[in-house]
Amino acid sequence: xxxxxxxxxxxxxxxxxxxxxxxxxxxxxxxxxxxxxxxxxxxxxxxxxxxxxxxxxxxxxxxxxxxxxxxxxxxxxxxxxxxxxxxxxxxxxxxxxxxxxxxxxxxxxxxxx
Amino acid sequence: xxxxxxxxxxxxxxxxxxxxxxxxxxxxxxxxxxxxxxxxxxxxxxxxxxxxxxxxxxxxxxxxxxxxxxxxxxxxxxxxxxxxxxxxxxxxxxxxxxxxxxxxxxxxxxxxxx
Numbered sequence: 394x395x396x397x398x399x400x401x402x403x404x405x406x407x408x409x410x411x412x413x414x415x416x417x418x419x420x421x422x423x424x425x426x427x428x429x430x431x432x433x434x435x436x437x438x439x440x441x442x443x444x445x446x447x448x449x450x451x452x453x454x455x456x457x458x459x460x461x462x463x464x465x466x467x468x469x470x471x472x473x474x475x476x477x478x479x480x481x482x483x484x485x486x487x488x489x490x491x492x493x494x495x496x497x498x499x500x501x502x503x504x505x506x
Numbered sequence: 507x508x509x510x511x512x513x514x515x516x517x518x519x520x521x522x523x524x525x526x527x528x529x530x531x532x533x534x535x536x537x538x539x540x541x542x543x544x545x546x547x548x549x550x551x552x553x554x555x556x557x558x559x560x561x562x563x564x565x566x567x568x569x570x571x572x573x574x575x576x577x578x579x580x581x582x583x584x585x586x587x588x589x590x591x592x593x594x595x596x597x598x599x600x601x602x603x604x605x606x607x608x609x610x611x612x613x614x615x616x617x618x619x620x
Contacts (some may be wrong), residue, residue: 424606436611486606496548
């Protein structure tokens with residue numbers, strides 16, 4: 394069964410600090426992996442998309458890594474800002490049509506001043 | 507508009523009633539998706555349109571749920587005989603290509619069934 398597990402479920406850090414969110418996926422065959430940011434009351438917004446041949450991809454202060462061998466991905470946030478407070482959702486795609494997109498439950502990140 | 511638009515933003519209804527939720531995708535996007543998201547959970551796939559046809563409706567939970575996209579643009583998700591368990595945020599996303607392409611999400615419709 395295709396699954397995406399994220400950790401931690403929630404995280405609180407101080408403004409200016411760095412943090413790393415984890416994603417483990419069991420999706421076969423693997424096509425690509427995405428990270429989305431979802432602000433409260435809003436729809437998810439794409440941060441990065443990586444195929445199996447990509448190890449890292451950055452989007453401003455967000456850097457995603459992918460290890461296709463261990464089926465793990467991480468999202469690193471540098472110098473966090475209050476606006477980074479949101480849920481971060483990891484999504485794995487196996488190329489099997491629309492339901493080939495397997496969503497994780499997300500990590501709820503709170504940045505405190 | 508520039509993004510995916512969903513209306514209404516909030517809908518409160520009584521158990522047993524019929525509701526319609528509307529999605530206006532980004533102009534030119536051929537693929538359209540409906541998801542349901544419960545509190546603390548990731549989006550759960552419901553149905554996927556490529557053009558006017560439902561390419562994949564395997565996520566619809568039962569026959570009370572139905573969606574249409576008659577002209578390949580606007581889509582309506584219809585729920586008959588609503589139940590309290592249908593309460594959730596219903597998200598719509600569109601994509602220029604579908605499949606593994608980037609999805610652009612709307613803000614969702616929060617449905618509350620009393």
